Amino acid sequence: MQEVKVEGKVVQEWEGNLTGEILKTNQNVSFLGDVDLNTGRIVAKDSDIEGENISGKIFLFPGSRGSTVGANVLFGLAKKNLAPMLLVTKHPEMITMSGAIFGNIPMLVIEEEAFDQFKTGNKVKAFIEKEKGYLVHQKS
Amino acid sequence: MHLTKEEEKILDGEHGVILERSLRLLTKIGDFENADKLIPISKSQIAGVSFKTAGKPTLDLVEHIAEEKVRVKTLATLNPAGMPLDTWKELGIPEDFAENQLRLCKAYGKLGIKPWCTCVPYLPQVGNIPEKGEIVGFSESSAVVYVNSVLGARTNRHGGLDALASAFIGKIPNHGYIKKENRRGTVLVKVKCELKGTTDYSALGYFLGKEIGKGEIPVYEGIKPSQTELRHLGAGSAASGSVALFHVLGVTPEALSFEDAFGNRSFSDKIEVTRDDIDTIFQEYSLSETPDLVAMGCPHCSIDEIKNIAEMLRGKKIIKDTRFWVCTADQIKKEAERLGYSKIIKKAGGKIIPHTCVVVAPIEEMEIQNVIVNSAKAAFYVPRMTKGQVNCGLLSVKDCIQQITNK
Incomplete structure (x- = not known):
């Protein structure tokens, strides 16, 4: 067993630690259109995670694309308790940052190299402080 | 980023959760963009108004904010809605759409935003007009590019929600197009054909937006557009290529001379536009x-x-x-x-x-x-x-x- 520990910058903080499972996409996400508002499922036909559900997951995505209303979709998911447990991205764009902050969804920004170390299904612990956050994963 | 005592109080939640989140958003954007501080604005343009684009999530969010009794600190105007607000019936707008649209405009109105519903708030009849050099917080890509380029005011390209947050706080992070040194041209565009009327200018903007990279600032040479043509030129390039600022040599306020337009910034001068280029857009x-x-x-x-x-x-x-x-x-x-x-x-x-x-x-x-x-x-x-x-x-x-x- 080898421990992988990755540091990131905090966009939205969270009191206490989080433990969850990773869902990862390698494509930029348009929260408006790609995600079903009533379930949290990815409905985009051309997505590499079509049919998966982002609710309650540690959701890794490179960046966002498309309408700025995507921010409001994140807020809407949070209000219905359908938001991801933690958002993790490489590119901190206005759409996701504003969605995370208004929806009170914890969010971390990590480097490219760190992003590549995780894959869907990994069990991860997240420690999120005021400025910095950490993702920890036991690699077998 | 440096915060004032008053801003720190807002971040500590002393003025309620909406202002806290609004300011948190602005400071996070500022941190990632290496802004040194927040600077005051007195005018805003808020996109995300048509129920067709904004949808139920926006309605929920804006109604939620309205319940918290937060109001904008700026002169803030709304982007177009999905229908004429009074005469929607005669246009054949579906009833349930109309109901949601009216609810959304009403909720925005409760925040103190003028429900004028237009993408040209800066025209004299409407009256949300940034002055030359004034710093504002505009969303709506065509309005952003117009107030930056033609009025010589300064705004970044905001989305609906961060424009709203900055209207609540009355400030935006100091970075990007707010700073003079980031407003000089990066690409010289030589227009080698005659353009007739607004649609030609619209097509020129659209063509150019596709040609250049994210964040480029085109400087056009060889055209003398009217105010209306400048609006179409900007809107076209903002749609196809996210252009937030352009200059026209001898026409727009920050490009009266070549030195003015480029300063000491290095620029590329490889783009020439011909009639064939414009025609390809009409063919598309x-x-x-x-x-x-x-x-x-x-x-x-x-x-x-x-x-x-x-x-x-x-x-x-x-x-x-x-x-x-x-x-x-x-x-x-x-x-x-x-x-x-x-x-x-x-x-x-x-x-x-x-x-x-x-x-x-x-x-x-x-x-x-x-x-x-x-x-x-x-x-x-x-x-x-x-x-x-x-x-x-x-x-x-x-x-x-x-x-x-x-x-």
Whole structure:
């Protein structure tokens, strides 16, 4: 067993630690259109995670694309308790940052190299402080 | 980023959760963009208004904020809605859509935002007009590019939610296009052909937006556009390529000379635009079917454009089964009524429509399949915003009117 520990910058903080499972996409996400508002499922036909559900997951995505209303979709998911447990991205764009902050969804920004170390299904612990956050994963 | 004592109090939640989140958003953006501080603004433009684009999540969010009794600190105006707010019935807007749209506009109104619903708040009849050098917080890509480039005011490209957050706080992070050194040109664009009218300028902007990279600032040489043509030029390039600022040598306020436009910044000078380039845009959006709808006003028409349309329509009749919309701000519509243009357009069988436009109205639910527009921005968005259900052609105003009128 080898421990992988990755540091990131905090966009939205969270009191206490989080433990969850990773869902990862390698494509930029348009929260408006790609995600079903009533379930949290990815409905985009051309997505590499079509049919998966982002609710309650540690959701890794490179960046966002498309309408700025995507921010409001994140807020809407949070209000219905359908938001991801933690958002993790490489590119901190206005759409996701504003969605995370208004929806009170914890969010971390990590480097490219760190992003590549995780894959869907990994069990991860997240420690999120005021400025910095950490993702920890036991690699077998 | 440096925060004042008052800003720290807001972050500590002393002024409620909405202001805390708004300021948190601005400081996070500032941190990632290496801004040194927040700076005051007194004017905002808020996008995310049409229920077609904003949808239920936005309605939930804005109603939630309204319940918290937060109000904007700036003169803030709303982008176009999905319908004329008073006369939606006669346009054939579905009832449930109208109900949600009215709720959303009402909720925005409770935040103290003027529900004028136009993408040209900076025109004199409307009155949210940034001055040269003034720092503002605008969303709506065509308004961002116009106030930066033509008015010489300074704004970054905001989305609806961060423009709203900055209107609540009355400040924006100091970075990007706010700083003079980031406003110099990066690409010289030599226009080698003659352009006629607004649609040619719209196509030029659209062509260029596709040619250049994210964040580039084009400086056009060889054209002398009018104010209306500058609006179309900017809107086209903002739609196809996210251009937030451009200059026209000898025309726009920050490019009266070559030195002015480029300063010491290094720039590329490889782009030349010919008539063939402009024509490819018209070919990209050609339509052989008879249109169900011909729509002007993307961005919303100025009074000069309406005058021009009225003069071309005088004494003519629009063919049966084709709707003709002239979309504009309510204040401009009223002026068109005073000046007699509305009467001429109505007599020919057209309508002046306030508060909305062909891009954000639910046209796919209104038995419309084929549309012709005079704006490359509209031609770009109509198929995309209707999930491909509506086809769109691009023609000059003159050609549009010629195609759908009988003497």
